[in-house]
Amino acid sequence: MLGGIIGPVGLVLLAVVLPALAAGVLRGLVRTSLLLTLPIAISALLVNLFFFPGGQQVLLRLGPITATAEGLEFALEILVRIMAISGAITLFYLTTRPQDLVVDLERRGVSARVAFVANASVQTVPAMVERAQQIAAAQRARGLDTEGSFLRRVRGIVPIVGPVILGSIGEVEERTLALEARGFTRPGSRTLLWWPPDSSSQRIARWGLILALVAIIGARVAGRLG
Amino acid sequence: MPELNLEGLVHVYREGGVREGGVRAVDGVDLRIGPGERLAIIGQNGSGKSTLVRHLNGLLRPTAGRVLVDGVDAARMTVAQLARSIGLVFQDPDRQIFAGSVLAEVEYGPRNLGHRGQKLRSAVETALAAVGLEREARTNPYDLGASRRKLLALASVLAMETAVLVLDEPTTGQDERGVERVRAVIEDAHRDGRTVIAISHDMRFVAEGFERIVVMHAGRIVLDGSPEQVFRRDSWSTLESTFLEPPLPAVIGERLGLGSTPTDASLIRALAQSSA
Known part of the structure; x- marks a missing residue:
């Protein structure tokens, strides 16, 4: 079965x-x-x-x-x-390091805007986790007893969620303004000073995966039809 | 009022940093802080100041050595228990503030300590008045400017009325009025017999407001004494090696051969005496 x-x-x-x-x-x-x-x-x-x-x-x-x-x-x-x-x-x-992803996306002709959005969303998660951990530490420093009790810990986390998300959005906004100030939206192509190394074995593996994907989809479609 | 004792304190950050064995942020510190003392810790970024003070309330636990609060090993107490006697104000208020109003933020600590009713109200009112935020009780903390958010973070710990007050960079990002507020808060706490420990990069601030200054470098204490001792000429080479500069009055006093005059007041006094 x-x-x-x-x-x-x-x-x-x-x-x-x-x-x-x-x-x-x-x-x-x-x-x-x-x-x-x-x-x-x-x-x-x-x-x-x-x-x-x-x-x-x-x-x-x-x-x-x-x-x-x-x-x-x-x-x-x-x-x-x-x-x-x-x-x-x-x-x-x-x-995958977020920076590598962004540079490689840009190298392949994806617009800098899209690459930035991809990067910002990947980077925001660890930043949010770090911020939440620090606020939680500050709560403990102000007498919130979290040791031993799962429920108490949850009680501390709930009020943090809002400020952590808002704070992270604020940070992204500020980073966007800083990029804007340095000519981020300037039209035209850019010169990349560095891009992640791409070995031939990686390239072979990538093409292999793409072929495998096509083969699997092909097999599925053929199976359905037949 | 508790006495704090650090004995051979070592803290190694395992994660990140130097791959082989982590970063030794505090490297064998012995320090006794008496009740009611005003102690400033100075040193360049990364010298271990913040790591050191986070051991006082148990947010970090020693890799080696001990922290004793009134003779009791802090390792046997939870952070919440230590928070009853040791209040720590973080450097970045935005990593501390979370409540929807100034009032709720300041109430949070004393509530956790079990204060209610009149006792809670008076602690909160006193703390808000101390930092000049009494009219902003209903305001959302995010509507305050950066400097006042920092004062709010200070008030939220003040309201807990702890015997020891630890301030991490209390004057950074403050305008002159804010610095004056912080000075007054420290003065009041000192008058009440509370211990005040502050980390700072502001030499003028530490020379004027603290009886004892500890200089840290690479996780160790390299100087420990009164402002007169720490900022006198003999110590300048040590200060220089930690990228610190003595306050201007100390330099002027030494150049004029007036001895160690770390503050404006002591320099003026020495000048008056020498011309008399």
């Missing part, structure tokens, strides 16, 4: 786990992608396991609800997909 997920699992191993291992970020990858996907993964598992329409093979009966084998299979398929998406995105964040 698990035939449907062997392919996707293999793909996750090959395209996410193996590169993460090679880059030495596997531990961070697992931690971050679990944190990101756990809530949605749990709900997807429960909903599909117990409420899959038309499931025949009953595995477990809990009062009015039943878990079916078909539901389990579908839930696992969804889980692998979530793993693939979150793993790939996390791997990208863990292995």
Whole structure:
């Protein structure tokens, strides 16, 4: 019954786990992608396991609800997909410096504006986390007891959220003005003084991935049609 | 009023910095701060001043050595417990302020300490009056200018009425009026018998407002004494090696052969005596 997920699992191993291992970020990858996907993964598992329409093979009966084998299979398929998406995105964040991304985007002709938006959104997250941590430290310095109690910690975090987001938006706005003051929106092309090195093995890997993507889409479409 | 004792304090930042073994921000500091003392810590950026004071209220824990608050090891107390006796005002108010109004911000600390009713009200009113924000109680902190936000951060810790007040760069970004307010706050706290510890880059401010100055360099204490001792000619080479300059009156006094005159007042006194 698990035939449907062997392919996707293999793909996750090959395209996410193996590169993460090679880059030495596997531990961070697992931690971050679990944190990101756990809530949605749990709900997807429960909903599909117990409420899959038309499931025949009953595995477990809990009062009015039943878990079916078909539901389990579908839930696992969804889980692998979530793993693939979150793993790939996390791997990208863990292995790509925002600065490299922006410079490379510009080198490939993407407008400086778009590149800046990409960079700002990537950089804002760690900045927000840092700001939140500092405000939390200041709260503790003013007597908020967070040690030991999860609920108390949450009580401290809730009022921080607003100012942290507003503060970060303010910071981006200020950075935008500073860039503007240095001629950011000047028309015409720019001279790049530096760009990230691009080895031939990276280029081969990239083309390989693009070909694989085309092949997978092709196979899916052919499968559907045939 | 508590006595603070740092014994062989070492703090190493593991994350980031020098790959082999992290950054040794505080490197073996012994320091005794008596009750009611006014102590200024000076030193260039990265000399370990902020790291040092964050050990006083437990926000950082020593890599080695101990911090004793009235003889009790701070390692055995939580930050919240230490906050009852040690109030720390951060350098950047925007990394401290979070409430929607000036009043709520100032109430936050004393509320956490369990103050309610009249006691809370009077602590908040006194703190707001001390920094001149009593008319802005309903204002959103983000509608205040940078200098007044800094004063708000100060008020929010003042309201906790802690026995020890630690100020990280209280005059940075302040206009002359703001600096005057900070001076008055320190003066009041001192008169109440509270201990005041301040980190500063403002030599004039520390020479005029503090009886004791500690100079830090690369995580160590290189000078410790009164303004007269720290800013006298013998110490200038040490100050220079840490990229600090003695205040102008100290230089003028030494050039005129009047001895160590770190403040305007002491220079004028020495000039009057020499011409008499």
